[in-house]
Amino acid sequence: MPMPDTEPQAVDSPITASAIFIVMTLTPGDDHASTVRDWCGDVAAFVRSVGKRVPSGYLSCVCGFGSHAWDTLFGAPRPAQLHPFREIRAGERVAVATPGDILLHIRASHMDLCFELATQMLERLGDAVTVVDEVHGFRNFDMRSMIGFVDGTENPQGREATKFTIIGDEDATFAGGSYVLVQKYLHDMKGWNALPVETQENIIGRRKLSDIELASDVKPSNSHSSLTTLDENGEEMKILRDNMPFGRVGDKEFGTYFIGYARSPAPIEQMLENMFIGRPPGNYDRLLDFSRAVTGGLFFVPSADLLEALVEPGAQAAAASAPQPDAPAAANGDGSLNIGSLKEQRHHA
Template sequence: MTAQAGICAEPNLHAHYLLFDILPGHHAGVVDALAQVPALWQSLQQQYLDARFSGLVAIGHQAWDDLYPDARPSELCAFPAQQQGQRVAPETPFDLFFQLRADRLDVAYIAVQKVMALLAGKVELKDERQGFRYLDCRDMTGFVDGTENPQGEDRAGVALVAEGRFAGGSYVHVQRYRHKLARWEKLAIKTQEEVYGRTKADNIEYESAQKAPTAHTKRTSLKDAAGNSMEILRQSMPWGTANVQGLVFISCCNTPLHFTRMLESMYQPDEQGHFDHLTLFTQAETGAAFFAPAEDWLSSKGDL
């Protein structure tokens, strides 16, 4: 099975994110359109070699059965919404998610127009966001983003289902965060570093014993019962306007369990009342669960 290149792609300079709902009565037409997506990704890659374009389309957990009723990824389920007082990570389901990335903004936009034409009359665009590289792959808070990401061949091992009918696919979770930067920037740099659990300027992670139990890197570095790291591949990028800034957070993994446990650890207090203090400085506005099937699945309309 050939995985969509956007799942394991290395960081780019630009991205465009599209979230759609399918119009009533148009599911068969969407299946036909999605069958053309692998060829579209290949065409854009070949036409604009310097842009390092990669595409990704993922199907929402609620829409999957209407599109591909004969088989469903075994772990595809609803987004694991969280709420603790004013700290909220809501579920906002969407039917389709597109990630279009390139090192040229014009190529990313050309990809947007190609997708819009492909799906014209079949879907309603519910949300779009432009992502961009900020400094040396930093979040708008000023800290390097994705430090924990697997590298090289390990990216596929973490992100892709290895066996079975859905091999080459990935469980994808997408959130749009809006940062509370005015509040964040009032903190001393040392305090910001304690919130993250690593230094700001040179991105050196604190030793585990030196991290506060509320540090972001402490709350999201988890192990399973066997002592194995519960990794995800992050494909996140900042977004912003003159007035608001944030992060489009994207998790790709061979199981949704790792993301679910991380989100719970961030929002749910432990027995000592500790939670991820980064959640005091950013607000999740959306949250949706998807599965990104292999290109073979899309091209065959699920007939594998």
């Protein structure tokens, strides 16, 4: 569980009717890196300023950083399990790894709020970043994915959501943070819609209309539901999905933006291995015969407190190493963030 004095970002916020997903890469250069670090301290203020205009709009934003970006912007220490997205390849089935340094997951009940927040935040970042992927998602009827099945039925709720998504004392320096993995899938809707509903249900592992899970004695072992269910010591390991449909009808583009949060990337990566390679190998997710991943990225989501503190590293190191009353001067010659000291200092300021 997170430390009592650590506030997570809006990871566990309720699913909304609209969302914008933005993946960016960093522009090389110290000045650009400084711009991004300064921007980190203003993210919460942007959300407050835009959200205050429509208090009932449930506006939120989650900001995450890729492995390369963390090293470039912040250095040591680094989140214990942060690493580049690991491509998974099994024949024609590929979970691709694509460039991405910063992720923005913006949610609201109305797209105008999402759009305004994205506009203001990217204007502040300017040339310091390049947008490499932008997806505008929408709620599809009663929480149904593009392929017509209800999505996210088994999402953890309340305290259980915190348990499975928020880092605790296993990585105390980064308590209150989370990991998020994203993939953009494109669907062969013509091929999918040509399947009988019963065949679709066997591929997903649920009834299409009622959303009731198929009985264990009839649900295929290669169904999507079977392969994405993980057990550890008799307990089901869950992730929090906030997937959104997206598309462009004129271009015949129909897709699902997968976004999964967890306190460790391990369960999400295991689910992907089960889907693409199979459990056992070869017994893969038949949904991949109709769905193709075209992006893939893994990001660390710092706590809200830490995100606000991730400003100029030199300033942080100086603040953290400044002599405290009745305490010896702290030495810090390695250029690290001194995050632990900084967090303690901020909370007692």
